[in-house]
Amino acid sequence: MDAGPEANAQHAAFDAVSFLQAHGIRITEPRRRIAELLLGRPQHRSAEQVTDALRREGFRISKATVYNTLNLFASHGLLRELAVDPRRSWFDSNTSRHFHFHDVRRGVLSDVAVAEVQFARLPEPPPGMEVESVEVVIRVRPKGESPAG
Numbered sequence: 490m491d492a493g494p495e496a497n498a499q500h501a502a503f504d505a506v507s508f509l510q511a512h513g514i515r516i517t518e519p520r521r522r523i524a525e526l527l528l529g530r531p532q533h534r535s536a537e538q539v540t541d542a543l544r545r546e547g548f549r550i551s552k553a554t555v556y557n558t559l560n561l562f563a564s565h566g567l568l569r570e571l572a573v574d575p576r577r578s579w580f581d582s583n584t585s586r587h588f589h590f591h592d593v594r595r596g597v598l599s600d601v602a603v604a605e606v607q608f609a610r611l612p613e614p615p616p617g618m619e620v621e622s623v624e625v626v627i628r629v630r631p632k633g634e635s636p637a638g
């Protein structure tokens with residue numbers, strides 16, 4: 490996984506129970522586990538990855554519980570659901586505004602700062618509408634490899 494020794498130290502220091510309580514979320518065991526896994530540091534995980542990680546720790550949890558918990562956290566602004574990959578739901582614990590590289594081969598997301606992207610031109614929104622947000626996903630693959638089928 491993407492967790493180095495530094496990340497583990499931060500992970501250990503993160504108080505998931507206090508964090509959830511501060512956001513008005515009632516504590517349950519799945520919520521605490523998922524918060525500890527995801528919310529202590531910026532990262533991108535799919536619902537499947539969260540389920541697998543918890544099961545590897547020996548915690549029995551259904552996919553439905555993981556989805557419901559991730560959506561609950563997203564509805565409280567603790568996570569952002571990313572529409573980058575039609576095959577799976579990704580959740581980002583960095584809720585500040587930014588864009589993404591999507592490594593289509595390894596299925597990994599990495600952040601792109603807003604300042605790194607410049608829009609030379611956007612179309613006029615339809616009459617009576619204004620632009621609320623723009624999402625950018627830059628799909629990447631190892632050089633020389635053919636596009637994913």
Ligand SMILES: [Zn+2]
Pocket residue numbers: 533581583587588589599600
């Ligand atoms: Zn991100």
